Amino acid sequence: MLSGKVISVISGKGGVGKSTVSTNLALSLAKLGKSVALIDVDIYGSSIPNMLTINYGPKTMNGKIVPVESHGVKVMSMGFIVKNNDPVVLRGPMLGKVIEQFINDVLWGELDYVVIDMPPGTGDVALDINRLIPSSYQILVTTPHPTASHVAQRAGKMANANNHQILGVVENMAYFQPAESEPKYYIFGEGESDKLADSLGTQLIAQLPIMAPIKGEVEPSIYHEGTPLYEKYMELARKIEELIG
Numbered sequence: 001m002l003s004g005k006v007i008s009v010i011s012g013k014g015g016v017g018k019s020t021v022s023t024n025l026a027l028s029l030a031k032l033g034k035s036v037a038l039i040d041v042d043i044y045g046s047s048i049p050n051m052l053t054i055n056y057g058p059k060t061m062n063g064k065i066v067p068v069e070s071h072g073v074k075v076m077s078m079g080f081i082v083k084n085n086d087p088v089v090l091r092g093p094m095l096g097k098v099i100e101q102f103i104n105d106v107l108w109g110e111l112d113y114v115v116i117d118m119p120p121g122t123g124d125v126a127l128d129i130n131r132l133i134p135s136s137y138q139i140l141v142t143t144p145h146p147t148a149s150h151v152a153q154r155a156g157k158m159a160n161a162n163n164h165q166i167l168g169v170v171e172n173m174a175y176f177q178p179a180e181s182e183p184k185y186y187i188f189g190e191g192e193s194d195k196l197a198d199s200l201g202t203q204l205i206a207q208l209p210i211m212a213p214i215k216g217e218v219e220p221s222i223y224h225e226g227t228p229l230y231e232k233y234m235e236l237a238r239k240i241e242e243l244i245g
């Protein structure tokens with residue numbers, strides 16, 4: 001069974017950086033000394049094993065699953081079930097069973113936080129998670145582009161309607177800043193995420209810059225110490241600790 005506070009990372013559109021945020025947030029919470037699980041139920045776009053360069057699956061013990069550990073975080077992913085990057089061909093009810101297994105049949109141990117990387121949008125998996133975890137904290141990831149925030153609003157409304165508490169909006173790819181001493185360029189515009197947060201009765205809790213993955217980096221989506229995004233993710237983790245303890 002799962003213990004700890006559940007933080008579901010949701011988005012309206014795909015490709016806004018939800019998995020990147022989930023992964024880096026989980027790692028930052030672990031850096032604060034918390035016991036953290038990262039569950040990737042982004043069925044069709046599962047990318048967390050790749051982001052963490054995990055190329056082996058979980059083991060079993062007495063019929064239970066032992067999660068894979070990476071950067072001090074316990075990880076379960078749809079990507080462990082699907083081999084060779086094959087397409088997922090499971091239908092809704094089967095997906096529900098897999099998610100149920102992730103929650104009930106994994107030896108999670110005592111946890112402080114469970115970060116769930118949700119699929120984008122408001123489909124079957126979101127409904128399954130709502131059924132299995134009826135109340136959670138949610139973080140809504142969007143980009144500043146008006147189309148992204150428009151679609152994000154639907155996901156936010158679904159969270160509000162289902163007894164989840166939206167902790168806040170994370171605006172990813174908010175701006176580009178060539179160096180710390182230089183100006184910020186708001187490439188996709190400004191102000192949309194504030195409006196989105198307002199309309200959902202929540203707040204903007206982070207603005208994350210565009211930062212290209214470092215070429216040749218083993219884990220290109222993990223922002224390491226010394227980079228501006230590492231600091232931003234640590235700030236976000238501290239903010240979440242402040243908000244929910």
Ligand SMILES: Nc1ncnc2c1ncn2[C@@H]1O[C@H](COP(=O)(O)OP(=O)(O)OP(=O)(O)O)[C@@H](O)[C@H]1O
Pocket residue numbers: 011013014015016017018019020021042045046047119120172173208209210211212213220221
């Ligand atoms: N702040 C950022 N700066 C630069 N690139 C980023 C940033 N955040 C995410 N990316 C890149 O954008 C792409 C999409 O990110 P990611 O896979 O996290 O999105 P997603 O919302 O989870 O997508 P999906 O629809 O597959 O669930 C990835 O290539 C990722 O490395």
